[in-house]
Amino acid sequence: LAKTTQPISMDSYEGQEVNITCSHNNIATNDYITWYQQFPSQGPRFIIQGYKTKVTNEVASLFIPADRKSSTLSLPRVSLSDTAVYYCLVGERLTGGGNKLTFGTGTQLKVEL
Amino acid sequence: EAGVAQSPRYKIIEKRQSVAFWCNPISGHATLYWYQQILGQGPKLLIQFQNNGVVDDSQLPKDRFSAERLKGVDSTLKIQPAKLEDSAVYLCASSLDPHSMNTEAFFGQGTRLTVV
Numbered sequence: 001l002a003k004t005t006q007p008i009s010m011d012s013y014e015g016q017e018v019n020i021t022c023s024h025n026n027i028a029t030n031d032y033i034t035w036y037q038q039f040p041s042q043g044p045r046f047i048i049q050g051y052k053t054k055v056t057n058e059v060a061s062l063f064i065p066a067d068r069k070s071s072t073l074s075l076p077r078v079s080l081s082d083t084a085v086y087y088c089l090v091g092e093r094l095t096g097g098g099n100k101l102t103f104g105t106g107t108q109l110k111v112e113l
Numbered sequence: 114e115a116g117v118a119q120s121p122r123y124k125i126i127e128k129r130q131s132v133a134f135w136c137n138p139i140s141g142h143a144t145l146y147w148y149q150q151i152l153g154q155g156p157k158l159l160i161q162f163q164n165n166g167v168v169d170d171s172q173l174p175k176d177r178f179s180a181e182r183l184k185g186v187d188s189t190l191k192i193q194p195a196k197l198e199d200s201a202v203y204l205c206a207s208s209l210d211p212h213s214m215n216t217e218a219f220f221g222q223g224t225r226l227t228v229v
Contacts (some may be wrong), residue, residue, distance in 0.1 A: 095168075097163050103156045
């Protein structure tokens with residue numbers, strides 16, 4: 001199982017771009033990289049998923065280098081409402097089917113005015 | 114589309130009592146997860162179902178926790194007897210296709226359990 005390591009916390013200001021990097025040195029060939037966001041008193045919410053290179057959606061971009069041992073979640077022009085915990089996960093395919101989603105401690109992002 | 118429903122939202126019990134949580138996943142979702150989230154920590158996977166079969170329960174404390182998923186739809190998680198360290202938020206999540214590489218799971222709002 002690939003373990004993930006990410007910063008415990010980050011601070012930013014409104015309008016800035018925020019990049020959160022996650023390391024996953026033991027990622028397996030079939031594993032995908034996924035990021036979730038969690039607000040207080042809510043369940044985590046899927047942000048983005050990728051396998052290699054770059055993926056972009058309406059919320060964020062995900063950059064994955066060729067060796068796939070790390071990934072960077074990029075949040076463009078953050079606002080106060082982006083204050084949350086961000087989790088990097090490596091999805092492990094199970095023999096019985098499905099993906100096992102193992103959460104680490106996450107990165108607490110605080111956005112200020 | 115209705116999301117993942119969980120009940121109750123809050124529960125306070127005394128140690129050594131029993132408690133049960135209920136989850137109704139999104140219709141048609143084959144995979145169902147139960148997580149335990151202790152304050153200040155990330156969610157910890159307790160058990161994962163594929164339809165009504167268990168595919169992972171390696172971190173479920175089986176001496177006191179049990180879970181079932183009836184007919185591959187609703188699920189219940191039970192703790193008997195509860196300990197103080199079981200105080201946490203219990204999150205249920207579901208995802209659509211077990212044969213897909215899509216790792217998008219949808220979470221409910223959770224049940225906050227306090228054991229006193």
